[in-house]
Amino acid sequence: MLRFIIIRLLLLIPVLLGLLLMTFVLLGLAEGDPAAAIAGDNATPEQIQRIREELGIDKPVIAQFGAYVVNVVQGDFGVSAYSNRAVGADIAQRLPATLELTFVSLLIAAVLGIGFGTLAALWRNSVFDYLVRIVSVAGLAMASFWIAIMLQLLFSMQLDLLPLRGRLPSGMEAPAVLTGSYLLDSLLTGRIDAFVQSLRHILLPALTISLGGIATIARFTRSAVVTTLQTEYTTYEEAAGFPRRRIVFPYALRNSLVTPVTQIGLLFGAFISSAVAVEAVFDWPGIGSYLVQAIFNSDFQAVLAVTLVIGAVYGLVNIAVDLAHALLDRRVAERL
16 A cells, blocks of 8 residues: 555656646747736836846746745746746635635535435436436536626625625634634634634635535436446345345445545545636635636746646545545555
8 A cells, every 4th residue: 555655656757847837838829928017007118128037037947947846846837927936825825715725615515416316216207316317417517716706796795695705704814724724723723713714714715616516426326326226235124124224235336336435535636626716716815726826927937836736736646546446445555
């Protein structure tokens, strides 16, 4: 198992280098000059050229890429043209908010998706089963930013049940920073008031991101559970007189979770992508909204760093998914 983890971590390095190179080339082809963005509208051509030389973007692309990789290895992601701060400091400040939003979205998607999929399989071809199929297709078809606006109009503007934007109400002091997650930090420091408000503020953006994941997980769970219920050992257990609930939940559902767990790992990347639009709509101070501002300001240093960090987190999550497979299926563990 340890050997598997080490190999996967080593394989992650060339993947990140390839991702960084592809992003670097695409940014080189994009319009916009980060030096001009930093210099401002009133800068002279000489001032812009001097900034280009300081940033090293007057050199060939290969030379720029090599210098950037060397700096990243040393922990230097450059300076943001948008915030005029170290990019690493900006990401360290904003990444916990995005991870909190993503993991809460995954939790909602996993619980509801597996639950709906299992019930749809047990009540196959019933009204509930057809309803789950219809809702699944609709959830995959709708754009996340449109869902975000509709949920804001319904739950915030019309019903006034949930906050419109942000992580905490205006004027409320944030909990002491331990993990960067307001939900965890408020519990660890005994700030129940902050926990309740953090939960209220995260529900709408998390639900927005999770809708497509609920649909995906429900479809794969239904298919897996239906296939498992048709196996010989399940038929034998039913013939032996075991209650259906004892067959489904300890045995059939566990053997059916490998495929949904795989989808959860893949959905992590999709949720990070959705967070870019959703954070902008809900004014969530994560790396998604930071990336949007970086793109608008031609802040290539920030774009490169955010891409690299998201790629690294996504790779680590997929390693965790493989380990979860090993816990669910001993045959997988023997191959690791």
